[in-house]
Amino acid sequence: xxxxxxxxxxxxxxxxxxxxxxxxxxxxxxxxxxxxxxxxxxxxxxxxxxxxxxxxxxxxxxxxxxxxxxxxxxxxxxxxxxxxxxxxxxxxxxxxxxxxxxxxxxxxxxxxxxxxxxxxxxxxxxxxxxxxxxxxxxxxxxxxxxxxxxxxxxxxxxxxxxxxxxxxxxxxxxxxxxxxxxxxxxxxxxxxxxxxxxxxxxxxxxxxxxxxxxxxxxxxxxxxxxxxxxxxxxxxxxxxxxxxxxxxxxxxxxxxxxxxxxxxxxxxxxxxxxxxxxxxxxxxxxxxxxxxxxxx
Numbered sequence: 001x002x003x004x005x006x007x008x009x010x011x012x013x014x015x016x017x018x019x020x021x022x023x024x025x026x027x028x029x030x031x032x033x034x035x036x037x038x039x040x041x042x043x044x045x046x047x048x049x050x051x052x053x054x055x056x057x058x059x060x061x062x063x064x065x066x067x068x069x070x071x072x073x074x075x076x077x078x079x080x081x082x083x084x085x086x087x088x089x090x091x092x093x094x095x096x097x098x099x100x101x102x103x104x105x106x107x108x109x110x111x112x113x114x115x116x117x118x119x120x121x122x123x124x125x126x127x128x129x130x131x132x133x134x135x136x137x138x139x140x141x142x143x144x145x146x147x148x149x150x151x152x153x154x155x156x157x158x159x160x161x162x163x164x165x166x167x168x169x170x171x172x173x174x175x176x177x178x179x180x181x182x183x184x185x186x187x188x189x190x191x192x193x194x195x196x197x198x199x200x201x202x203x204x205x206x207x208x209x210x211x212x213x214x215x216x217x218x219x220x221x222x223x224x225x226x227x228x229x230x231x232x233x234x235x236x237x238x239x240x241x242x243x244x245x246x247x248x249x250x251x252x253x254x255x256x257x258x259x260x261x262x263x264x265x266x267x268x269x270x271x272x273x274x275x276x277x278x279x280x281x282x283x284x285x286x287x288x289x290x291x292x293x294x295x296x
Contacts, residue, residue, distance in 0.1 A: 005270075012139040016092050023132030023143070024099035028062070030125025033111045034118040036188035037176040038129075038196075039169025041069045041145030042100075043189065047172065051179040063100030070097070070144040077148050081155045092141035118188065126192040130199025137200070137259040140266065158287070169193050200259070210285045211261045215252040215268055216240070217275035223252050226267050231260065255285055 027042055037043055045065035052058040070093045113121045133143055150164045173189035217223055220237065227235050231254075238251040256264055261279060268275050 012088070013091065016088065016136050016139045016141045017095060019132040019135030019139075019141075020092060020096045020099045021103075021132070022135065023096060023129045024063070024103050026125040026128030026130075026132065028100060028103035028107055029112055030121045030128060031188075031192060032062075033113065034121035034125070034188065035181075035185055036118070036122045036125070036192055037173060037181055037185045038189050038192045039146075039165075039172045040143070041066055041073070043169070043172045043176075044145075045069050047176050047179055047181075050176075050181070054180060061101045061104050063097040063102075063104065066100055067094065067097035070148070073144060073148040073152075077152050080152050086140065086142075088139065088141040089144065089147075092136050093144040096143060118184070119191065122188045122192045123195050126195025127199050129192075130196040131203060133196065134200045134203035138203075138262045140263040165197075210255060210282050211258050212280050212282050213254050213256065213261065213264055214278040214280075215254070215275055216249075216277070217252070217268070217272040218249065219272045219275075220250040220252050222271050223268055223275070226271060227252070227254055227264065230267055231256070231264050233260070233264070255282065 027038070027046075031038060032046070037046055042062070045062055045068075048069075049060050049062055049065050052060060074090075074093070113124070116124075136143060146165050146168050149168055150159075153159055153164060170190075173186055173193070176185055176189065177183070215223055224235050224237060227233055233254050233256050236253045238253055240249050240251045241247070242249065254264060258281075265277065265279075268277060
């Protein structure tokens with residue numbers, strides 16, 4: 001591995017680390033003190049921690065519970081869809097738990113935004129968390145939770161990621177009513193979820209869910225192979241002819257989720273740094289792994 005690749009690898013893991021610190025601060029520094037709750041693995045873990053503390057007197061740090069929840073989901077996904085998780089996803093999931101416990105210990109008994117309207121605190125927390133998630137996504141990492149659930153569900157049935165996200169987050173937020181959270185906390189939860197989603201969309205350029213990528217390169221065969229094996233995305237090879245050279249070639253076309261685009265571009269760059277790439281947002285994607293055509 002040359003120095004350039006080593007530097008890139010260090011930069012990616014550094015940015016994922018910063019992202020998880022931002023994400024965790026959003027939860028521990030803003031959302032929890034404001035009495036809010038959220039969706040995903042972190043929201044579910046907060047509900048479980050609250051239930052254990054109220055009914056059994058067992059106090060468990062939020063990061064520890066997040067690690068347990070994500071660990072169980074990863075094990076289940078491993079048996080169901082295979083053990084093909086990337087190192088970056090495992091790192092992000094593990095470090096998120098460490099960061100949550102770090103902030104919870106550091107800020108114990110401290111409310112940094114005391115006096116601030118709870119809604120504004122929740123919005124601020126959503127912005128911090130969304131920025132952290134976006135940083136992790138752009139480096140090829142994943143925060144687990146809904147991503148893992150979507151992977152398991154799509155093994156048996158084609159359901160869009162957005163729909164799974166809405167259902168899971170809605171269920172988790174609503175379940176907080178069962179452990180003593182009030183209606184205000186539920187409303188805060190939906191506000192925070194919306195803010196996180198919007199922040200991620202903004203930071204990852206655009207508000208479309210999926211991107212269509214056209215890759216022009218002489219190494220199209222190697223690019224095709226690496227996208228299938230490493231990005232786990234199907235590709236299409238289109239016949240093409242150079243307008244100037246009149247040489248026959250192939251164009252690699254791949255449709256991927258917006259959060260996966262950065263990883264696709266990095267994989268292509270590793271093979272051909274001079275490749276010509278066109279990325280466009282698409283309004284709708286239907287078929288396996290996306291929205292089911294039968295549901296239109």
